[in-house]
Amino acid sequence: xxxxxxxxxxxxxxxxxxxxxxxxxxxxxxxxxxxxxxxxxxxxxxxxxxxxxxxxxxxxxxxxxxxxxxxxxxxxxxxxxxxxxxxxxxxxxxxxxxxxxxxxxxxxxxxxxxxxxxxxxxxxxxxxxxxxxxxxxxxxxxxxxxxxxxxxxxxxxxxxxxxxxxxxxxxxxxxxxxxxxxxxxxxxxxxxxxxxxxxxxxxxxxxxxxxxxxxxxxxxxxxxxxxxxxxxxxxxxxxxxxxxxxxxxxxxxxxxxxxxxxxxxxxxxxxxxxxxxxxxxxxxxxxxxxxxxxxxxxxx
Numbered sequence: 001x002x003x004x005x006x007x008x009x010x011x012x013x014x015x016x017x018x019x020x021x022x023x024x025x026x027x028x029x030x031x032x033x034x035x036x037x038x039x040x041x042x043x044x045x046x047x048x049x050x051x052x053x054x055x056x057x058x059x060x061x062x063x064x065x066x067x068x069x070x071x072x073x074x075x076x077x078x079x080x081x082x083x084x085x086x087x088x089x090x091x092x093x094x095x096x097x098x099x100x101x102x103x104x105x106x107x108x109x110x111x112x113x114x115x116x117x118x119x120x121x122x123x124x125x126x127x128x129x130x131x132x133x134x135x136x137x138x139x140x141x142x143x144x145x146x147x148x149x150x151x152x153x154x155x156x157x158x159x160x161x162x163x164x165x166x167x168x169x170x171x172x173x174x175x176x177x178x179x180x181x182x183x184x185x186x187x188x189x190x191x192x193x194x195x196x197x198x199x200x201x202x203x204x205x206x207x208x209x210x211x212x213x214x215x216x217x218x219x220x221x222x223x224x225x226x227x228x229x230x231x232x233x234x235x236x237x238x239x240x241x242x243x244x245x246x247x248x249x250x251x252x253x254x255x256x257x258x259x260x261x262x263x264x265x266x267x268x269x270x271x272x273x274x275x276x277x278x279x280x281x282x283x284x285x286x287x288x289x290x291x292x293x294x295x296x297x298x299x300x
Contacts, residue, residue, distance in 0.1 A: 003102065003134035003165040004189050005075055006207050007040035008221055010214040011048035013260055014062050016271035022058055023271055027065040031073070033268050037218035041075030041210075042066060043104070043168070047143060048212040048256065051079050053274045056087055060094050067098050077210075079138060081106030085125045092129030103127065104136040104168055107146040116148050120156040127161050134165035136191070141171055151179045154188060166190050168210055172197055178204040195221070196247045199240040202228045212255075213247060216262045220246075220300055242300070249291050254278045258288055265289065 012034070015026035034042060044066045045051030045059050054062065063078045070076050078100045080091035085108065092103045105126045113119045119137075127135035137157065141147040150167060157164050169177050170193030180190045181204065192201035195211035198221060214221055220243060227236040250258045257280050260270040272279050280288065292298060 001134050001163040001165045004208070005041060005102075005191060008038070008214050008218055008225075009041035009043050009075065009077065009191070009208065009210040010034050010039045010218065011043040011046045011210055011212050012066060013215060013256075013263065013270045014045070014049045014051075014054065015269065016274070018272060020272065020274050022061060023269070024061065024065040026269055026271075027062075028069045030263075030268050030270070031066065031069040033263075033266070034215065034218070035073055037214075038222050039074065039214055039218050041077060042070055043077045043079060043210050044100075046079040046104070046138065046210075047140065048215075048259075049079070050256070050274060050277070051081070053277075056082075056091060059091060063091075063095060063100065064098050067095075067100050071099060075102065076100045077102040077104050077136070079104045079106070080126060080129075081108075081138060083108045083110045085122055088126040089129035092126055092133075092135075096130035096133050100130075100133065102134045102136060102165070103130045104138050106138045106140060107144045109144040109146075113144075113146045113148070116152045116156050119146060119148060119153060120160045123157060123164075124160045127163050131163055133163060135161060135163045136166050136168050136189075137164070138168040139170060140168075140193070150176055151183055154180060154183050158184075158188070164188065168193050170194060170210075174200050174204055177201060177206075181205050196240075196244050198224055198243070199228060199236055202236075212259060213243070213250075216259065216266060217243070217246060217297075217300065242295075245295050246292075246297060249295055249297075250288075252291065253280060253284055253288055258284075261285055261288060262292070265292075
């Protein structure tokens, strides 16, 4: 299925109250913040959005809130991956019913996918829940364990998944990413998913990217893209290193809990993360702010 996304897409966070229940009142302010920052799309209930830690009913509620708030303003992608393919297919159907633009899914991760053919058959089951919507397979082998040849998946998947539009490619293998981009004269849309390596992806031809840190630093990444496109590679490298410094700083803490805290510092209260992700302690919150000030984050 022909579909192309261009620009930056934020993998959105799921706002929660301190007790871990959903705080959907914060979704419209989050969408406003992302639109102001210059992102062109949102990726809902992915790894960043703790989709795997939510019940299916909660995932539907989060998807409805984000799609409603973003309607007509930015591309909306709902991630529906689940260990139960029946449940994933139902979530895909729901995404279609509420007006999402795109459906995406991870591989099942408890019983590991053992071959490209099995992965293609599994994703065909899910994608069939919303046959009129573009479908992107979400390749993140560090979390799913599905470390398979993605060029081969494109070949097999294009035959078995009628609405396959591309991949969300989240692993730092730029050579394979480039091979996916160039497969059959760029037939499918391959979106980059490693924020700290955006410039590397641009060099081999990326035109769209999805990331967690676009929630808090989209203007930085937009500047990387603009300087690369204008031929100022030195400035693009300097800005990409700023991203690397930021991400290395955040990784000193439980990453997504720290990211939610940064959003709170920026005026968007996303609350805590659910177990098994740990919360930041009050001393860690204070240290995080100091560490970010030290690298000039709030001046960007």
